[in-house]
Amino acid sequence: GDSVTQMEGPVTLSEEAFLTINCTYTATGYPxxxxxxxxxxxxxxxxxxxxxxxxxxxxxxxxxxxRKETTSFHLEKGSVQVSDSAVYFCALSSFDGNEKLxxxxxxxxxxxx
Amino acid sequence: SAVISQKPSxxxxxxxxxxxxxxxxxxxxxxxxxxxxxxxxxxxxIATANQGSEATYESGFVIDKFPISRPNLTFSxxxxxxxxxxxxxxxxxxxxxxxxxEQYFGPGTxxxxx
Numbered sequence: 001g002d003s004v005t006q007m008e009g010p011v012t013l014s015e016e017a018f019l020t021i022n023c024t025y026t027a028t029g030y031p032x033x034x035x036x037x038x039x040x041x042x043x044x045x046x047x048x049x050x051x052x053x054x055x056x057x058x059x060x061x062x063x064x065x066x067r068k069e070t071t072s073f074h075l076e077k078g079s080v081q082v083s084d085s086a087v088y089f090c091a092l093s094s095f096d097g098n099e100k101l102x103x104x105x106x107x108x109x110x111x112x113x
Numbered sequence: 114s115a116v117i118s119q120k121p122s123x124x125x126x127x128x129x130x131x132x133x134x135x136x137x138x139x140x141x142x143x144x145x146x147x148x149x150x151x152x153x154x155x156x157x158x159i160a161t162a163n164q165g166s167e168a169t170y171e172s173g174f175v176i177d178k179f180p181i182s183r184p185n186l187t188f189s190x191x192x193x194x195x196x197x198x199x200x201x202x203x204x205x206x207x208x209x210x211x212x213x214x215e216q217y218f219g220p221g222t223x224x225x226x227x
Binding site: 032034036042043044045046049051089093099100101102103104105106 | 114144146154155156157158161171205207209214215216217218219220221
C-alpha cells in the first residue's frame with residue numbers, strides 16, 4: 001500500500017538558517033504530493049503541492065520538487081523565521097478511486113531567534 | 114478553498130459514553146473524510162463519506178465504533194461510540210476540491226476520554 005516516510009524530528013534551527021525536511025514515498029501509479037503545516041494551536045493547512053513528476057510546489061518561501069526517480073518530495077526553505085515553527089506533514093494522494101491522503105509522521109520544527 | 118467548521122471544538126467525556134462530532138462546509142462537496150490524530154502522532158484516515166452512500170472505512174475502523182452520517186452535500190457527523198481512554202485524539206474532517214485535488218481540513222475536535 002501507499003506510504004510516506006518523513007524525516008524524524010524534532011528539528012531545531014537558528015533564524016535565517018537553511019531548512020530541508022526529507023520526504024520519500026511509496027505508491028502505485030502517479031500520486032499527487034503535498035506538504036501540510038500545523039502551527040501551534042491551529043488546524044492543518046495546505047502549504048504546497050505537486051501533481052506530476054518534476055513539478056515544483058512553492059508557497060511562503062517554501063519549495064518542494066516532485067522527484068519520480070528518487071520517489072522524493074523534500075521541503076526546503078532558504079532562510080527560516082521564528083514564525084515557521086510548526087509541525088510539517090508530507091502526504092500523498094493516489095487516484096485509485098478513493099482520493100484519501102496518506103500522511104507521514106510529521107516533523108516538528110522549532111526556530112530560535 | 115472551502116471553509117469548514119466543526120462542533121464541538123473540544124470535549125471531555127467519560128468512558129463508555131458516545132460523542133457525535135459535526136462537520137459543516139460552506140460549499141457542496143462530494144467527498145468528505147474523517148481523520149484521527151492521536152497525541153503526538155500523524156493523521157490516520159478513519160473513513161470516507163460520500164453523500165447518498167454508506168461510508169467506506171479503513172482497515173482497523175468499524176462502523177459500530179465510528180458510525181458516520183452524510184445527509185447532504187455540506188454536512189457530516191462522526192460518532193465515537195462506547196469511548197475508552199484510547200479514543201482520546203483530535204478528530205478532523207476534510208473535504209476535497211475536485212478541481213485541484215486539494216484537501217482542506219476543519220479545525221478539529223479535541224476529545225479527551227477519562
